[in-house]
Amino acid sequence: MSKLKNCPSCKKEVSTSAKLCPHCGKKLKMGLFLKFIILIVALAVGSSLLSPSAEDEAKAFEDKLDQITNTQPSPLSASGELSQIFSMMSDHTDIQRENKEKEIKGKIVDWTLAVYDVDKQSQNTYKVQTSGSKGVGTFTYITTRNSDQRSYVENLKTGDSIRVKGEITGTFFRNIVIKPAIIIQ
Helix, strand or coil: CCCEEECCCCCCEEECCCCECCCCCCECCCCHHHHHHHHHHHHHHHHHHHCCCHHHHHHHHHHHHHHHHHCCCCCCCCCCHHHHHHCCCCCCCHHHHHHHHHHHCCCEEEEEEEEEEEEECCCCEEEEEECCCCCCCEEEEEECCCHHHHHHHHCCCCCCEEEEEEEEEEEECCEEEEEEEEECC
């Protein structure tokens, strides 16, 4: 015996398995496509409610910069072993570079590096590529905190030296990635 329910339109009893009301013709079950659309909308709304706000992300980033400022840097040197392992003419293997990357990832460094190129990423963030001529090459993502620092970074030329403090987050094409970083003057 099938269970019965009332039709929302005509209020007459119909089977719970019926797709249309036999009395008024009203559609009783939602189609698969409509269910899919509702699911997508629900997921979008849920993810937007659960994701941090722009203010929260900005605060977390400022906290990260403050942590970098106040943390004692690692004794890692931009020259020497790192330079030998990650240089283009290195006789070290990929596995040795991968192992060294795992070892140095997350370390805070304070290095003076030779500038190769500068690229503006956003209003306060610059990607400074450094040459490996006097040490390891890097991609350093510097966040400037005032107009003097912005002007300083925007006036750098190839070969200039820059002192930065930041977190090693990995490697990219045999260059160390330092992100985020601040200028030390």
